[in-house]
Amino acid sequence: MNEGVSQRAIARAFCVTIARREAFGLLAEHSVARQEASTRRTSDDTTRCDEETLGHLSDRLARLYRFWLAIVLVVLAVGTALDLIEDRQLETQTVPLSGLVSRLTAGDPAALETAALLVVTLGPVAGLVLIIASCARSGDRRTALLAFTVLVVVAALPVARSFAER
Amino acid sequence: MSHLAELAVLIVAALSGTLGAMVGLGGGVFMVPIFSAFLGVPIKTAIAASALAVIVNSLGGASVYLKHRMVNIRLALVLLIATTLGAIAGAVLVSIAPVDVLRLVFALALYGMIALLSSRRASSDPITSGADRQSLGGAFYDPAAGTVVRYIPQRVALGTAASTFAGFLSGLLGVGGGFMQVPLMNTLMRVPVKAAAATSAYMIGVTVVGSVLLYYANDLLVPQVAVPSVIGVFLGSQIGSRLGRHVRGLWLRRILILILLYLATTLLLQALGMTVPGAR
Numbered sequence: 001m002n003e004g005v006s007q008r009a010i011a012r013a014f015c016v017t018i019a020r021r022e023a024f025g026l027l028a029e030h031s032v033a034r035q036e037a038s039t040r041r042t043s044d045d046t047t048r049c050d051e052e053t054l055g056h057l058s059d060r061l062a063r064l065y066r067f068w069l070a071i072v073l074v075v076l077a078v079g080t081a082l083d084l085i086e087d088r089q090l091e092t093q094t095v096p097l098s099g100l101v102s103r104l105t106a107g108d109p110a111a112l113e114t115a116a117l118l119v120v121t122l123g124p125v126a127g128l129v130l131i132i133a134s135c136a137r138s139g140d141r142r143t144a145l146l147a148f149t150v151l152v153v154v155a156a157l158p159v160a161r162s163f164a165e166r
Numbered sequence: 167m168s169h170l171a172e173l174a175v176l177i178v179a180a181l182s183g184t185l186g187a188m189v190g191l192g193g194g195v196f197m198v199p200i201f202s203a204f205l206g207v208p209i210k211t212a213i214a215a216s217a218l219a220v221i222v223n224s225l226g227g228a229s230v231y232l233k234h235r236m237v238n239i240r241l242a243l244v245l246l247i248a249t250t251l252g253a254i255a256g257a258v259l260v261s262i263a264p265v266d267v268l269r270l271v272f273a274l275a276l277y278g279m280i281a282l283l284s285s286r287r288a289s290s291d292p293i294t295s296g297a298d299r300q301s302l303g304g305a306f307y308d309p310a311a312g313t314v315v316r317y318i319p320q321r322v323a324l325g326t327a328a329s330t331f332a333g334f335l336s337g338l339l340g341v342g343g344g345f346m347q348v349p350l351m352n353t354l355m356r357v358p359v360k361a362a363a364a365t366s367a368y369m370i371g372v373t374v375v376g377s378v379l380l381y382y383a384n385d386l387l388v389p390q391v392a393v394p395s396v397i398g399v400f401l402g403s404q405i406g407s408r409l410g411r412h413v414r415g416l417w418l419r420r421i422l423i424l425i426l427l428y429l430a431t432t433l434l435l436q437a438l439g440m441t442v443p444g445a446r
Contacts, residue, residue, distance in 0.1 A: 163258065
């Protein structure tokens, strides 16, 4: 009788051990699966976050460009209208940078046209500055550095051209 | 310059802006020859006005493409560095370079690109899986296809090197590099043609800023030509970028091939010593 009880106890202990092992195995598998899912989710989130950040940057750039163009077109329209009223034809020369501010304050149409042309030229530079500022703020140093390098290289191009022309 | 000629400048600029914004070019390839050969504008004034118009085209076109998230900003920045470095080298070496030989090389390179653009490879589906080590992948909604198109640019190092070479040649020959970027991105890097056109539309504005400031400093910006060019190109870029989103990629490629054919033939004729009206 005692022998039967001990055999049953051994069998129960064996079953418990197996069950525990299974449970641990399942737990371990579950844990691995959860870790994998978490990694997957983190990676997806990073991509999505990256896409979202770049999407917001695109929106901001689009707004800046539209705003920039609107200002230029208004100034250009006013300058052109004043110019046509004054002598019925558009200017044949731009105003040099040295006299631009004084002639602008005097309401000179040629100065208004020149200012509009100069402001539109600086539009892409303003875009690069926006990218640098936005990316630096959001911690995307790589894109900020890329945009900064573009700014430096673009500034170097006219310098190289003027050297070559000499 | 008569008011009629100014109106003609505005109309030519508007048409150039429409075509340019559709395929990601500045439009200077049309404006300079037409202004100088048919409207009596001195060539240097025409080049200065068209460079300014390229910026307006870029701002106007890219604002639409950016709003619809079609511009790949990171890829644009990488290629901009490469192209501009090449252009600096080209500008420095311009006095010692055999220009006619380079024109011939450029023309042959363009014919090669036309062949690649005409091949089935250019119209094949973009690559969406695999490693994106430089995080340059992009996605945009294509209204013509009615789906979101995802892509991962391929052969980035080779594409960047080719971009540097394109910038070098454009710096030597004094032509804009926009028309090289779209076929490079499309055929070599497997970027869908619409994303390539949108990214190029953003890039072209940045590349010519320095040149325009130089033209202004040298008194080559003439408001009589520049003002109607700016207004015309602005209107054209608004139409072109909207058309570019809705036209099928195949048609964009066909338009691009025609433009490249015209450019390659112009360069080839110049290399052979023939005079082309309005050519630089």
